[in-house]
Amino acid sequence: MSPLIGALTARAVLAWARRDSALDRTNFHGRTVSLAGGPALALGATVGAAAGGRHRRAAVVAGTISGAVGLYDDVVGNRPEHKAKGFRGHLGALREGRVTSGLVKIVGVGxxxxxxxxxxxxxxxxxxxxxxxxxxxxxxLLNLLDLRPGRAIKAGAVIGAPLALGRDGSVAAGTLGAAAALLPADLGEEIMLGDAGANALGALLGVALVARTGPVGRALALAVLAGLTAASEKVSFTKVIEDTPWLRTLDELGRLPR
Structure with a gap:
């Protein structure tokens, strides 16, 4: 039931949020897309994740906060006073007396x-x-991957599919239900997830992972995540995907022709 609830909520929020032209942006292909996918996924996934299981309070907290601060960064992040690149850039701006939207997002997600x-x-x-x-x-991690249509949702499916199994699978299942409902519009370049959608998707899958692991599992997962984050500072994930045939095929599956 939780995947269906997540999907229906996501589609309803998307239909409402797409009416706001202030959320329109230009993507990497030069097409006009709507950031409405972000709040739609954040709310849909949070509602779906909270619809069943024992961990609804954690899901609501993670999904709501990460989605809210992500949307704030999506909306105001392009303003000159909020411009900064990377964690060091945001800290540098803080030393200059500027609190960037990116720093608000980092602190909020944490x-x-x-x-x-x-x-x-x-x-x-x-x-x-x-x-x-x-x-x-x-x-x-999901935010770092959200550079091409459908990529973050596909990565989320890989992470979340095994977590959706069993009696504690409702958090991941509800999250993936909402994501699946928005995947066609994401691949069709009608919407984009932005920080709101990608951060909420990742945070909720993180809740699902933490709920099913003990100290050793959490430490191993954190080590992998830290390694991937560090690698992203040195290597372009997009280049790695494009240079690896099977990853490129999966990444382009369902996407509009170039």
């Missing part, structure tokens, strides 16, 4: 991840911190 992790089963404070790192790290 705080939401910590609060969500505290609501999940944990043995001690270190376990909570590991969980927070996984939730925030997954949110960041």
């Amino acid at each position: 705080a939401g991840a910590l609060a969500a992790s505290a609501l999940l089963p944990s043995r001690n404070r270190a376990d909570v911190l590991l969980g927070a790192g996984v939730i925030a790290g997954t949110a960041n």
